[in-house]
Amino acid sequence: AQSVTQLDSQVPVFEEAPVELRCNYSSSVSVYLFWYVQYPNQGLQLLLKYLSGSTLVESINGFEAEFNKSQTSFHLRKPSVHISDTAEYFCAVKEGGRALTFGSGTRLQVQP
Amino acid sequence: NAGVTQTPKFQVLKTGQSMTLQCAQDMNHEYMSWYRQDPGMGLRLIHYSVGAGITDQGEVPNGYNVSRSTTEDFPLRLLSAAPSQTSVYFCASSYSSGGGNTIYFGEGSWLTVV
Numbered sequence: 001a002q003s004v005t006q007l008d009s010q011v012p013v014f015e016e017a018p019v020e021l022r023c024n025y026s027s028s029v030s031v032y033l034f035w036y037v038q039y040p041n042q043g044l045q046l047l048l049k050y051l052s053g054s055t056l057v058e059s060i061n062g063f064e065a066e067f068n069k070s071q072t073s074f075h076l077r078k079p080s081v082h083i084s085d086t087a088e089y090f091c092a093v094k095e096g097g098r099a100l101t102f103g104s105g106t107r108l109q110v111q112p
Numbered sequence: 113n114a115g116v117t118q119t120p121k122f123q124v125l126k127t128g129q130s131m132t133l134q135c136a137q138d139m140n141h142e143y144m145s146w147y148r149q150d151p152g153m154g155l156r157l158i159h160y161s162v163g164a165g166i167t168d169q170g171e172v173p174n175g176y177n178v179s180r181s182t183t184e185d186f187p188l189r190l191l192s193a194a195p196s197q198t199s200v201y202f203c204a205s206s207y208s209s210g211g212g213n214t215i216y217f218g219e220g221s222w223l224t225v226v
Contacts, residue, residue: 009152032212043116043202043217044155051212090154097210099145099170102154 002027002093006103014111015083021076021106023091033074034092086110114138118203118218125193125225133188133221135203143209144186148199162209193225
């Protein structure tokens with residue numbers, strides 16, 4: 001069965017510093033991997049996804065994530081964060097036609 | 113293009129009352145689902161539907177009913193609300209359940225059961 005572990009519930013970081021949000025998954029088959037972002041009192045928005053091909057995927061606002069099959073990880077990174085990146089980030093995994101399974105979320109708190 | 117629309121946004125219920133959370137999408141998506149979000153637990157799947165007339169249970173279906181009479185609508189019914197159902201509910205849709213199709217979420221419905 002598919003499952004997702006987000007190792008950090010909260011990550012405080014100063015503005016313009018780099019950040020990494022960790023995500024590990026468990027699955028017995030090939031998977032699709034997603035990062036969603038949730039701003040306060042809003043729904044979830046897709047940030048980026050890995051389907052196949054290049055293991056490094058990027059979003060339009062500077063985030064990137066690398067699929068590592070041997071370590072079953074899909075960590076999210078950004079070299080320099082902004083105050084506006086403050087949000088909760090969810091990693092999710094999907095096997096074929098099954099529904100998305102979400103991690104418990106990581107709250108990114110960017111401080112000035 | 114409205115995407116996924118949920119109503120109401122906020123609701124307070126008394127224990128034992130019933131209500132329906134409405135969800136509609138205008139993207140002609142076949143796949144629709146309901147999740148609940150609780151602190152520290154991420155989103156958990158309640159029910160889903162792969163097309164009109166077809167529904168199935170997710171991870172936490174107890175206490176909830178769904179139906180899918182049209183492609184556009186997927187209401188979630190609470191027949192007898194309990195305090196344990198206090199949560200934020202999200203409706204979502206995608207083109208199909210297969211592959212890596214992007215799932216689009218509504219804005220959420222905040223439900224408090226007292």
